[in-house]
Amino acid sequence: MRAWLAAIAVTLSALSAAGGTITGTVKVTRPEGGESGPILVYVVGFAESATEPDVVIQQHGKRFVPDLVGLTAGQAVAFPNGDPFLHNVFSPTDTRRFDLGSYEKGQTRSRTFPEPGVIDVYCNIHPEMSATIVVLPNRRHVIAKGDGSFTIEGVPPGTWTVFAYSRRAAHPVSVKIDVGNGASASIELALDEVQREFKHENKFGEKYRAGDEYRPTH
């Protein structure tokens, strides 16, 4: 009897852990000549602890690659320098200020992000470098594929809101969705992107030196 009860409990637990699946597509309207970038899709309304490994944002060709990542609160981001010159990664965002100092090719610095928030990341030496880290309260977030399709698995049963966001989006778009245990739900999201310049100040709150000003490449 006890074995049966244990088996039932394990099965229920597994079903609960499996949750439902959200699939869909994000259709992006991009201005002519607009640069494409990652599209983050995430579910909000519940909290989960981070179990994923560190996320890596490369510094390569005076760019952060990728320039948008989604994290679960508690996850870390590693910033390896792949360029043959110094970079100084920093964030002026109040929710997670940091300054990694200047380090050379082959070296990596990392930071953890314990609280949800939207974190801007820049290089104090190269004003053209910018990235966004979106720290989320649960693990149900993915970067959409090149064709805009995505699959988010393991969503707990309930009514949640799904967001899609890119750095060049006018604003995030969202849709409410009911997720059943073991069920699959499908959604479509339409994201409008605009021409955006990621102008910013250096880590001292000053303009970059003359000659270093950001010049869009597109």
Place this chain on the structure above:
Amino acid sequence: MHRQRWISIVIVLVALAPAASAGRTPFAWSYGTEVNPERMVESETWISEENKKGDARADETLIWWGPTVGITSHLEGAIPIEFSRNADTATPGAMHLQLWGGELRYRFNSPDPIEAGPVTALLRVAAFRMAEQRSGVRSEADFIVAAEHGRFLASVDLGMVSEHTPDATSLEFRPSVGVSVLAVDQLRLGVEAYSELNIQGDSVSWVVVGPSASWTHGRFWLATALGEGIVNIHTAPRVKFGIQF
């Protein structure tokens, strides 16, 4: 800004985090536990007065200047020079170069204030050549522990200073303690106590306590304290500032 407002609607934002690491100190007498980010260079200066000290009512003004550099994310070095002007009831005032040397400051914790946690510690060691006593050596060491809780910060600095010449060796214990509260963005107000206690030699022991303030603005930081004499001294104001490059 528009983008952040939208996203903040759907995720929980948190209270302000401490500022990024730098080489600044939150108190004027105590050393801090922050170090410069790697490869960051800073010009650091402090100026202090020790007024009407001991039975001789001696007045002393000290000016310390040194470039500091972040050697690693935990270690910074400095090459300081120190000038002093001394005068007492029997001696007219004269300004002179007193010391030059080198020092290292090692932060035990992560340079990141969030990853470091609320309690941080730093060890400072320094060796100086005494300009007027060519065979003299001065050595200094400080162990600093700081604890931060919300807007409140407390710091204890256990400092030792020893001067050694062929004729004499002196030893002083220089403890200091400070508490402060973050009043507004980047401005701290508090109280700091500092003392120089003679263990060996003929120096005068003295103790001050008084209000302190510190402020950071971009690449500039400042810490100041107005020490009121408790033992063997009238006042001991001090200002410390740095500019990062």
